[in-house]
Amino acid sequence: MSQESFYKEISEAIVSLDREKAISFAKKAIEENMNLLDVVEKGFGAGIRRIGELWEEGEFFLPELMLGGNIVQESMEILLPFLKANKEDIMSGKVVIATIEGDIHSIGKTIVATMLSANGFEVYDLGADVSAEKIINTALEKNANIIGVSALLTTTMIGQKKLIEIxxxxxxxxxxxxxxxxxxxTQNWVNxxxxxxxxxxxxxxVKLIKKLMD
Ligand code: B12
Structure with missing residues (x-):
């Protein structure tokens, strides 16, 4: 089976909310020594994004969105420790990362935190729904170089701006x-x-942080 069709099968398993298949694909990817970041992004990430679209189109309801999120989360827990084992191009620098207050989306933020850690950064992942104050206090306490703030909702993005204002x-x-x-x-929002x-x-x-650390 080609890699592309494997990613497609993973994505389809997620969209069909087939937990067992998803978990077995995660294990297979590890056993067969595949590029796990691609498996995560092109397989599991693509599947959960498709679920988001179906939800938006009214094909799926909240329980399905939640179940899909849980299946991906569970698969990530299997895959991410192996992603960490592939250390290369070690960098130094401390990163505090979190999803902002009011927002419980954690999958993408956790993938970013794991990749940074796999690249040698010292990462403090505070989880999701974290106040700007807590993020800032941790960054001060740990003497961090970088603060990473995730937001998946248009209503919680404002928290990213608030953190910078503080x-x-x-x-x-x-x-x-x-x-x-x-x-x-978007870049406009960053500006x-x-x-x-x-x-x-x-x-x-990872590329962005390496550039900023130079
Ligand atoms: C899974 C999911 C959920 C799960 C989350 C499970 C979990 N533990 O994370 C659950 C079911 C809990 C959920 C709940 C809700 N959700 Co939701 N959810 C999604 C969905 C389908 C996928 C998100 C995801 O995991 N994507 C996969 C990852 C890999 O991608 P990513 O998150 O974008 O992350 C990547 C990049 O953005 C980037 N990145 C992410 N973070 C960071 C941080 C830094 C520092 C950097 C540099 C990069 C970076 O790198 C990541 C890796 O590639 C999206 C749809 C979508 N297209 O995003 C909707 C979506 C975000 N949800 C939405 C909504 C509305 C909700 C709810 C309000 C629903 C409700 N009525 O209750 C609640 C919110 C509750 C709350 N207070 O937070 C809407 C948001 C609409 C809007 N414009 O605001 C979306 C867009 C769905 C839609 N199409 O309408 N959701």
Whole structure:
């Protein structure tokens, strides 16, 4: 089977909410030593995004969206530790990352955190639904170089801007590079927030941080 058709099968298993198949594909990918980041992004990520579209089109309802999210989350728990094992091109630098307050979407943020950690960064992943204050206090405490803030909802994106405003008000904006992420984030939004950049996926996030650390 070609890689592309394997990714397609994974995506189809997610869309059919077939937990067992999804888990067995995750295990197969590890056993066969595949490129796990591609498996995550092109297989599981594609599947969950398709579920989001079907939900938007009214084909799926909230319980299906939630079940799909759980299946992907569970598959990620199997895959991500193996992604970590592939350390190469070690970088130094500390990153505090979280999904902003009011937003419980965690899958994409966790993938980014894992990829950064696999690239040698010291990563503090605070999880989802985290207040700007907590993110900033952790960044200060850990003496972080980078703060990464994820938001998947148009209603919670404003929290990304608020976090930067708090840094400005405290006079500590220059202490950190702040990068944004999540499906609704655009370059315009980055400009409006006066953030230092954004990335559409985990590979771009690693490249962006390496550039900012130079
Ligand atoms: C799965 C999912 C859920 C799951 C989340 C499970 C979990 N543990 O994360 C559940 C079921 C809980 C959920 C709930 C809701 N959801 Co939802 N959800 C999704 C869905 C289908 C996929 C998100 C996902 O995991 N994508 C896969 C990952 C791999 O991609 P990603 O998140 O974009 O992350 C990548 C990049 O963005 C980037 N990135 C992400 N974070 C960061 C951070 C940094 C620093 C950087 C640099 C990069 C980066 O790299 C990642 C890896 O490639 C999206 C649809 C979509 N297209 O996004 C809707 C979606 C985000 N949800 C939506 C909505 C409305 C909701 C609910 C409000 C529904 C409801 N009525 O209750 C609730 C919100 C609850 C809350 N308060 O947060 C809407 C948002 C609409 C909007 N414009 O605001 C979407 C767009 C669906 C839609 N098409 O309408 N959801």
């Amino acid at each position: 840094l400005q008000d405290k006079g500590i904006r220059d202490k950190f590079k702040v990068i944004l992420g999540g499906a609704p984030v 409006e927030c006066q953030a230092d950049g954004y990335a559409d996926n985990a590979i771009e996030a």
